[in-house]
Each structure stands twice: as C-alpha cells, then as structure tokens.
Amino acid sequence: MAAVVRWWRAGPLGLLVLLVLRGARAEQTEEHLKREHSLTKPYQGVGSSSSSLWDLMGNAMVTTQYVRLTPDMQSKQGAVWNRVPCYLRDWEMQVHFKIHGQGKKNLNGDGFAIWYTKDRMQPGPVFGSKDHFLGLGVFVDTYPNEEKQQEAQKRRYAPGNQRVFPYISAMVNNGSLTYDHDRDGRPTELGGCTAMVRNLNHDTFLVIRYVKRRLTIMIDIDGKHEWRDCIDMPGVHLPRGYFFGTSSVTGDLSDNHDIISLKLYQLTVERSPEEEKRDKEVFLPVVDNMKLPGVEAPLEPMSGLALFLIVFFSLVALVFAIVIGVIVYNKWQEQSRKRFY
Template identity: 85%
Template sequence: MAAGGWRAGLALLAVALGLGGPRAEQMEEHLKREHSLSKPYQGVGSASAGLWELQGNAIVMAQYIRLTPDVQSKWGAVWNRVPCYLRDWEMQVHFKIHGQGKKNLNGDGFAIWYTKDRMQQGPVFGSKDNFLGLGVFVDTYPNEEKQQERVFPYISAMVNNGSLTYDHDRDGRPTELGGCTAMVRNLNHDTFLVIRYVKRRLTVLIDIDGKQEWRDCIDVPGVRLPRGYYFGTSSVTGDLSDNHDIISLKLYQLTVERTPEEERRDKEVYLPVVDNLKLPGMEAPLEPMSGLALFLIVFFSLVAIVFAIVIGVIVYNKWQEQSRKHFY
C-alpha cells in the first residue's frame, strides 16, 4: 500500500473517531519503535539482542515473519520484549494468510495479543488460555458444526481477567465482545487490521478489499486494560493448515485530550475488565463515594458511638445504685 494511501486512510479514520486531522498528519512522530516490528526485522529472534522474540516454528524471512507454515500441527509466535505503558494506542497489523486448502479446509488462524504474560505456549491460537488482557482472533476455521450467524474467516475480540476459558468448540462465542466476517485468505492484495484503544474504547477496523478503505469490525466502550502488558502474535495449525505471515506490526501512541470527568473515569486499573459485563471472579469497579456521602457516614457513625457510650454510662450507674441498695 502506498504511503499516501495510508495517510489518507488514517486521516479519515482519525476524523471519524473524533481525533481530527492534525493527529493523522503527525502519525509518524508517534510511532513507538520499541513496540513495532517491520522489515528488515533486525535482531528479531536473537537470544541476546532485539526487541522481539520468536517462539515455536516461527521463522524470519526477507519479506515477512512466518508464524506457521502450511503444514499440519505447527505453532509459532513472536513477542515484544518491552512492556507497553501507553495510555492510548493503535496497533496496525499487516498480515497475509494463504495456503493450499480451499473453502473451509484450512486453519486455524492467528491471534494478536496484549497480555500480562508472554512467551507461554497454549491452546488458544498457540498461546496460553486463561490469559490476563486482550486477544483479537483471526479465526479461519469453524469448529462449531452449525454456524448460522457467522461466515468464516471471522475476527473477534476477547478481554480476560484470568478466569475465562476460550471455548474452541464454539469458536469463542461465549466470551466474544464483538466480531465480523473477514475474507482474508489467498488474496493478491495487502490485508490490514487496526486495533485501537482510546479512552477505554476498543475498536477494530479492517482493510482487506484492496481499496485502501477502513471498514468497521468491532467497537466496544468501557474496556479497561492495565498498562505494562506485552504485545505479541501467535498462530497454530492442526489437521488443517495455512501459512500465517506477519509483514509488520506498528504501534502508535495517540495523544488525546480528556475532560476532568474523563480523567477521573479513566484512572489506572489493575485487572482487565469491561464495564457492564460481569466476568467470573471480577466485579466491575465501584464508583468512589462523594465527599458528602463520606462525611455523612463518618458523622452518623460518631453519633452512634456517642449514643452507645451514654446509654452504657446510664446503665452502669443504675447497676451501681441497685448494688448499693442490696448491700444495705
């Protein structure tokens, strides 16, 4: 994709999401290289240097990083070594999925992660289950036999506080925050997706039609993600397979103005949570009490204590009087 096309697309995206033109014009200035992966992939996979670490069957090629080859029972991942402490960010993913399988005879897809733990192999597209953080899944194979509402390939998102299990048999439907169909296999043009996290709002957009135009996929408000987690991507093949290639991962820091109310609302969080969505073992955070409510609670507590002391003194004096009468 030409640089001019990217800039135009990003400008439209910024305007649509209320960030205005200047943010798009200065996008390059906000590129965070310590969290980005692009050609020529210098130092990737090095045991002693580099910002990204390979895992499993992932290999570095000249034009891409191949997470898995079009071979059965393979898995691979690449993880950023540097934790991300940005408040608002955007991850642009340039990828390619291709192979010999036709229709639904291919699999299984790949995931993009923002999680507390890194480099842990597991059953969720090659990474661990019961994770802490965010997973965005590009799922190319329907495990559930009777799919009435979905057409695959399918992109979905999941926020996990460590207590949820990804349901493979149902393609993650019980824990899905949102999703969309995305026909991304065996295309002759570039395919992209963007994961954007701004003001506790999670948005996923895709550009897969070769038109250099973004299309809405997922939009979820009230998503609270802690800072200091790691970016990564992983893939797995089973009885069916595909080549899963990552061409680039580019992370941008977004500068966003907040009102005092938004500053209060967007305070630091320590476990992933989604407002108005109950996750097992984790209730939505309670709103802090106002100063008046706290004052009233303390005042009436003190009144109750004083009242109890007075009653106690009266009862004690009565008891002493009764004791003296019995003595005489």
C-alpha cells in the same frame, strides 16, 4: 472511523480526505510510529540476534517478504513477540497479514491471534499461546469449531445467532478466564465480525486502536483502501507495560499464516480533567459492566458529604447507645438496692 482512508496506502487523494476528516473531528490526535514496537521489512536480526527487538518461537520463520507463523502443514505452531514492554497510554496497532493455503471453504485452520499481554513467549492452546492470559487477545479464527460440532450432533443455531467464518473477535482476560475452543470463544468475546480473509490477491489489514479506554478494531480486507468497523467497546482498562505479539496454530487442517508488518503508533490525545481522573492507571485488565471471575467491580469513591454524614450518624448512634447503657445500668443499680432493703 469507518471508511477512513490511510494516507500511506491511498496516495495524495487519501491524504486530503484524511486531513479533511480529521479537521472535522472535535477530538484531535497525533500519530507517531514507535519503531521499538514495530515489525517491518527487511526484518533484520529478528529471532537470531541479541540486539533484535523481536523473538521467534516454535515453527515461525523469517523470509525477506514476511514472517511466517505457521506453514500450510498439520500440527504446527509459531509466534513472534516484541521484547520491549509498551508503556504508551493511547496507541494503534496496524497489522498487515496474509492467510492462504490449499484448503477450500472451511477445510482450513486454525487462524492467528494478536496479543497485548503481561506474559510473552508462552506456548499454549489458544492460537499457539497460553490460556488464562492477562491482557488482550484479538483472534482471526478461520475454522468454525462450534458449527461443526453442532452439525455432527444435528443441532441448529438459534435464528440470527449463526456466525460466518473466518471471524474476528476480541477478549480481555484477567487471568481467570478460559478461551472456549469448542464454542470459538463465544462466551468471553467482546464482539466480532465476519472477515473473508483467505486466499485473497490484495493486501489485508487489521487495526487495533486503544484510546481513552475505548477499544476499536477495524479491517481493510476488500482491496478498497478503506476501514470497516468490526468491534467498538468502551470501558476497556488495560494496564501499561505489557508485550505485543502474534501467534498461530494448525491442527488437522492448516494454512500459511504470514505477518507482513506490525506497526505501532503512539496517539497523542487531549483529555479533559474529568477524563484524566477517569483514565487513571490500572493494574488488572477489566471491562466496565462485564463481570470477570475473580474481579469485583471497583467501588465509586465516596464524596466528602457522604463521608461526613456516615461519620456524624455513627457518632450519634454511639452516643445514643452510651446513654441507653447508662440509663439501664442506673435502673439495675436501683433495683439491686431495693432488694437489700
């Protein structure tokens, strides 16, 4: 999926490239824009109308060109949340955003998050939204908390372990995990990548794609109209019926965090019978081969032969125990009669 040109931003040549690439893929998908889950200009009624599909929270504000989650001011937080739960099985969320402000280098913060969670409109410490959430969080983090703390304590990162900020990461939470701000979410992240997204003169995009239990995140931030891989994680189980939203927060440092559009596409994907069985409905967010507190890995269903053998040997053991019991009881009775004689 890397370097795939989006037709709506790349013109006729991009459309031709996209068609050729899709024709070469064994797995075909169709895309359909879902307006009830999309936020686009001119943002009519957002946050101010009972008929609006989106709610504003905190310091978020709407203009004709963008929805500003937080202004370039200290100690602000804001969010925009979709009112309609999403029941799509496979989907793609394209985020057109802009982060800019007066701060230089790392003197800016703190970033924003894109959410697909059970609860909505819940303010909190994780980029302006609640901790211990149920669902998926994708974080565009512009301030390296861990690095600054380690510098203050005169520590060094292990070789090859340093991350360059701004940094994009993702987290799946079953409600029991805490986002670790001091370590920039490192203990619970599914993966991540560096993304230099501040104060750019061209458009910046992020896409979250969820297909067949695979979570893929790509970015287009270089002004080249092509996607670059960031995160690719199979075995991600997300329940349906959750809400999309995005939130931001500033502290002592700040930035303007602007959302220009959120476009959700329904993906129609062919599945084999095995894939249909594997991709059954789930009721709690979980990631295969990752242990989340409070959630046990689901047991594989037993085959018919295994179940038969268990029942058969259990019956044999029961019969054997009964026979042994009868023999012991008869011996005991014989010994009792001999004592009376």
